[in-house]
Amino acid sequence: MKFLKYSVITLLSIVLIGSAGYLLASSGIQSKPGYAKLTMPSWFSTDTIVAINLGPRGLKPVRWMIERAVSSSNDNLELDEKILLSLLQDLQGVQLRIYEVENNRKIFERAIDESLVTLKQDGWQTLITVREDEKRIIVMQSTDAELITGFSILVSTPENAVFVNLIGQLNPESIALLAESLN
Numbered sequence: 001m002k003f004l005k006y007s008v009i010t011l012l013s014i015v016l017i018g019s020a021g022y023l024l025a026s027s028g029i030q031s032k033p034g035y036a037k038l039t040m041p042s043w044f045s046t047d048t049i050v051a052i053n054l055g056p057r058g059l060k061p062v063r064w065m066i067e068r069a070v071s072s073s074n075d076n077l078e079l080d081e082k083i084l085l086s087l088l089q090d091l092q093g094v095q096l097r098i099y100e101v102e103n104n105r106k107i108f109e110r111a112i113d114e115s116l117v118t119l120k121q122d123g124w125q126t127l128i129t130v131r132e133d134e135k136r137i138i139v140m141q142s143t144d145a146e147l148i149t150g151f152s153i154l155v156s157t158p159e160n161a162v163f164v165n166l167i168g169q170l171n172p173e174s175i176a177l178l179a180e181s182l183n
Contacts, residue, residue, distance in 0.1 A: 034150025093167035
């Protein structure tokens with residue numbers, strides 16, 4: 001009986017510590033300029049592959065690990081890696097959701113449509129809209145003066161749906177160079 005009691009206490013402690021860590025890592029994200037109020041499909045109607053919300057506190061250890069991995073590499077940094085590190089320094093938050101679509105594509109199309117309406121009402125500008133065969137890609141940005149404060153990518157394919165929101169004062173030239181290097 002004691003074993004069961006201590007096991008339950010230990011399990012609850014782990015859950016509480018993990019929840020507190022997640023809340024701390026994602027805290028502050030919604031108050032940042034560039035936060036996109038994306039409509040996400042409900043968790044019980046879809047299969048979520050990846051769900052990440054990181055605020056400034058949550059990005060700090062991620063940034064540190066990536067910088068250490070890159071700096072310990074013996075290879076010279078290429079231009080796109082330098083730009084990526086520069087963007088990483090400017091990030092204040094990240095929202096990322098990747099879903100498996102299966103037979104519920106309409107749910108994701110509706111979520112993208114609702115997200116578009118909300119973002120446009122909040123002053124976001126559409127940069128790219130692609131609708132090719134069964135693929136749909138939308139890239140949007142939120143700006144303040146000369147800087148991009150938010151960058152969102154919404155993708156729907158027959159296999160996956162992806163919702164990304166990068167939050168922070170991002171240099172437009174860095175984003176353009178990174179996009180160019182990806183081509």
